[in-house]
Amino acid sequence: MTCEYKKQLRDYLEEKLPPEAAAALEAHLASCPECQAELDRLAEGEAALNLLREPLEVPDEVVVGRIKARRAGLRRITVYGVLGFLLGLFSRFYTRDPFIVTKALMALPYKLAQFGLEPFFKKNVLPPRRWLPQGVSGGMGFFPYNPLLDFLATLFTPALVAAFGAMVIGYLVSDRRVFLRRGVVRFLAGAAVVFLLWTGVLGALYAQTEARIARLDGIQEITVWAVEEGGGARWLARLDRDAFRQPPYDQLLAGLQAARPAGPQAYPEGRAGLELMLSFAGGGRIPAHVDPETRKMVLFNGTGYQLSPETIALLGKPGEVKAK
Ligand SMILES: [Zn+2]
Known part of the structure; x- marks a missing residue:
């Protein structure tokens, strides 16, 4: 009689199981010698495939412990990211904060966002000496003829930057040994793609505004x-x-x-x-x-x-x- 959990073991090792299923499997592993043996077999196979110089006898606790730590780390990174995003939404209010500590900390995402957008939209900025009716140039002034777009850029870009920063902090305070280098590289590439897509959307919407104005x-x-x-x-x-x-x-x-x-x-x-x-x-x-x-x-x-x-x-x- 084959244990029905056995089918899930490969997915578990590859961390494709949803958290609840993974937790249930871990509870089952403690009392099922058949699954323990199978997990050993699969883990050895994985180790051999990855050419790791680990001992071939990988105790279950080590495998399970590593997967648990990774899951906890991913959860922490996600929570940090969400909190960072929410805090980043308020970043633009702190650029003139008289208290230097909160100013340095809270205004940082805004300043970084401005720095990141500048190479793309610098040419949009109007010379400062020019008289402008109120509200035409927004916070960063990258989209002077579309204050709404400028507002959205000023609101969400710092939030994206803060989310990224918070996720990096979440990664640094987690047990970093449990993360695969592949995953880290993928995260960094994903963050770059998100930023480029965001600037692309802003640029396209502004080009549309300019075309509408010209016509x-x-x-x-x-x-x-x-x-x-x-x-x-x-x-x-x-x-x-x-x-x-x-x-x-x-x-x-x-x-x-x-x-x-x-x-x-x-x-x-x-x-x-x-x-x-x-x-x-x-x-x-x-x-x-x-x-x-x-x-x-x-x-x-x-x-x-x-x-x-x-x-x-x-x-x-x-x-x-x-x-x-
Ligand atoms: Zn079993």
Whole structure:
């Protein structure tokens, strides 16, 4: 009569059994000589295959002890990783912490995240001297025309970094001898892949935002100010989706999308004209300057457009409408 646990022994040695099944098997092993003998046989085979210079007689307790230690270690590393991730979510609040110890510790994932993202997104950062409406450039400033994306990058990248760091600590405080080098290498490679995927997703979403902005496609709100020469701005109107549904503003979006690209231009900062804040569906947002006389519109990223007289007239209207 063959013991029914015998079938599980190979999976157990290869650590493919779920934790509950492994624990049940361990309890059974203590009282079943048949399974003990089989485990010895399999463990010797494994040792020979791995070319380990261990004695061929591996006591069951050693094999079982090693597998138990590894399981406990993996559990610890997982818990550390989850806790690290949760703590990392708060990292961005500590960059200006007056208390140096918590600042150094808690802000570290944020700083490392910034350092890690920089090679990919540095070109997105706007020069600091430039005036920016509030909220356009977010925490790290890597996605200036998509504050939502910048917020997500600022929130989750430090969490990923902190989770990785905590898992490494979890590994270091565990019995490291029980971990296979293969597993460690796989973990490090996995962490690198996760980080690259994350930056890839951020980059792709931002490229999409930039493309939408360049096409002036998906505008869902426009705020209009009148700017006087040398500064001083007067709020004119906020045109939202409701406004765009009825005349005369139903023509405005069509007019903007039909605008003729006029190549890169310097943003006419502080020049008289209209200042717009274009908000796009999906999180994009960018300031634009309109010169009613030359009918030139320049986005904050330097993209120029030539608007039709009808479109200019519509943009000039909000003030009159509101005044009535
Ligand atoms: Zn048995």
